[in-house]
Amino acid sequence: MTQLKQGKPVRGTGVREAAAQATRDSILRAATKVFARYGYDGGSVEKISQTAKTYDRMIYYYFGNKEGLFIAVLEDIYQRMDDAEAKFAPDPSDPVEALKTVVRFKVAYYRKNPDFITLLNTENLHKGKHVSKSPRAREFSAQAVTLIADILAVGAERGLFRSDLDARDVYLLIVSMSYFYTSNRYTMSAFLGEALDGAEAVARWEAVVIDCILRTVRVDAPSR
Amino acid sequence: MTQLKQGKPVRGTGVREAAAQATRDSILRAATKVFARYGYDGGSVEKISQTAKTYDRMIYYYFGNKEGLFIAVLEDIYQRMDDAEAKFAPDPSDPVEALKTVVRFKVAYYRKNPDFITLLNTENLHKGKHVSKSPRAREFSAQAVTLIADILAVGAERGLFRSDLDARDVYLLIVSMSYFYTSNRYTMSAFLGEALDGAEAVARWEAVVIDCILRTVRVDAPSR
Amino acid sequence: MTQLKQGKPVRGTGVREAAAQATRDSILRAATKVFARYGYDGGSVEKISQTAKTYDRMIYYYFGNKEGLFIAVLEDIYQRMDDAEAKFAPDPSDPVEALKTVVRFKVAYYRKNPDFITLLNTENLHKGKHVSKSPRAREFSAQAVTLIADILAVGAERGLFRSDLDARDVYLLIVSMSYFYTSNRYTMSAFLGEALDGAEAVARWEAVVIDCILRTVRVDAPSR
Amino acid sequence: MTQLKQGKPVRGTGVREAAAQATRDSILRAATKVFARYGYDGGSVEKISQTAKTYDRMIYYYFGNKEGLFIAVLEDIYQRMDDAEAKFAPDPSDPVEALKTVVRFKVAYYRKNPDFITLLNTENLHKGKHVSKSPRAREFSAQAVTLIADILAVGAERGLFRSDLDARDVYLLIVSMSYFYTSNRYTMSAFLGEALDGAEAVARWEAVVIDCILRTVRVDAPSR
């Protein structure tokens, strides 16, 4: 379809509205789980309604259609990621430690939220067509980039970090390394012949990433 | 019905065998395209048979079932990647240049073969269940890792590179940055509000990655 | 999709429930006819839905799957046989006449309900696997055997019948002769070279069976 | 189809003809097993060719098509039954013992050859359409009836048996009771709530049938 149908938001604060909100939430949670596990095409409306212990019809009532539901799921996981990022908020005044914290947060977040990854991969498979239909999804954008920029600025000011860095690049470097490691753990484990998802292996990777990032941002030692 | 059970290769060199091989190949090519575009569930047998200009029935004839076809596709793209990697073969005797070449190759390969990426993401969505059923897929493994190891060894010997590095880690760093940039270009472009897939943007990213990798592997300049 | 999982009965008495019941009934009737005529494998879901003037989909809606529908058909024909048997109810006080009535009923019932026979044969081809899945099918059991027992008891009491008879055996004898004659009429007619299904031939067979049964249950005339 | 295609019979006695005959026989044996187990529609050409360890194509080569193969199977089992019946050949000079032997043979034959029963039931499901296309199937006919006639004649001559009996009726009575017991053992076991196929239960039933038949054919004791 081309025209996006909208489901009704739940309004009001009465008892019935609360019940309705509960139904809506339970559908959203179920859809997140099902889409994350089976992808967009593999995640059927029936699987979702059963997981949510409600009826197919309710999905159409609240979200218009399957696509509308998927968009709502994307908006929701972006929102939750944004909230989590705002919450952990490292202090830029110690730029080295702050950068380490950012990496640790990213590695941990992807590892603990594999749904986030498979949903984003699913969306990329569809060339971002759902995100592009969501006005809300565009709002989030890069508070994380701003944070990196702050850290880099403090670091540069103190002569610790290079001053020719683009915060966006550093952000992308951190995200790449953190995301890919979880995202491709199954094929990579098979390819390398060793498991990547043990706690020990993850800790090791975290150290590698921190080392890599710090070496990248630090000023070159003055050559003699 | 049909006498084949599994996706046996076509044997013989006569005219009919050649025609049969052509049919088989055309199915494999079509399946690669369709699975890469629509994912496993979204890639229907009918879409594939129509793209290959043959009949659904032939897919079962040559590949047993949909899953067998998907496995064959995975084996094929791994094989082609392996071949390409063997072919580009940079000389480790100039380790800095060799590392740069590896990065350039990886960035370019993923960019030119987005099918490879969506197929691998699809397989990761399914937790690697198809790869685990393929004996051939296990054979490829890491000639690339060996190459990196060679480069790092020469570099360390000459006092250019650190000697405490694990080739696997460096390999993973390079792959992460190269893969992720293409893999998540749609959601990242939306998130950052700027296009990532232009030639210029890619060249820029390639430079960032090369810089990052070299800084990571180089020995620390002796502090005075 | 559809909310029902198994063949729930239709509840309620409103207009819509009545329409739903009509749909369900029409599927059941059509399935009885089609399965009886073509067997389980030969009786396709499409043939049934077309006969019932509805959609394939509705079969899954009301009966879960093809097997569920077949089980429902078996339960239904057993139920109808049970009802018919309860209804004809001969008076055991005239045991000879009662036995004759039982035979006449059996011969007539199988003749008038060839569907019952082909469905049972189909189920025996499948080694009773569907009946074994039906809780309801087990309930019916042998009210007919009880009736035979009553008749034999009265007959024995009056010195007409033997007292060493097992009602179950007599029941099986009657059923064998009645059932087989209709069940195997096509191969038997070909084998014997004469038609068995004319009204006259059936009447003749009925007499043979009655004679056979009565001679079997009667006390031996006291030899002098 | 309406026109019966014929497969080629195997001619000659050379080595290659023997191999061909072996292939043909193995298909026939496999088809008997498969049709007996799954029915006509449920018994696919593939199942048969695999069981026979040959190729689908061979079935068409030797038997024309699926229907031709089924007809060949029917002819074969009729032939084998006829041979077995000719072989056991009881002596009519002791008519009581001969009748008992006939019953024992019938009960045993059906029990040991359930394939015969399911194939005949399958053919009856199809209203005898295949038998009617077989010229050979008509030849067998009732040597068994003739045997019964002989036995009854001797018995009547000696004043042991009634003289108003039709051999065909007695034959049908014996066959009914023997055939039905095995034919409907699954549904009947479920219905009666007791297993019918144990050796003991079968022996018991054999005795019941013998008793029933003898009482039916014996002359009435002269009433005083």
Add this chain to the structure above:
DNA sequence: TATGAATGAGCGTTCATTCAT
């Protein structure tokens, strides 16, 4: 607001059969 009933297209797969050597 919630729910049972209906709809028709499409799914992966198997069918019996024929075409070519």
Add this chain to the structure above:
DNA sequence: CATGAATGAACGCTCATTCAT
């Protein structure tokens, strides 16, 4: 004589979605 390749219809079943209350 045997066999690999091809064919198109049909199979049981699930899909996302809409109609009615």
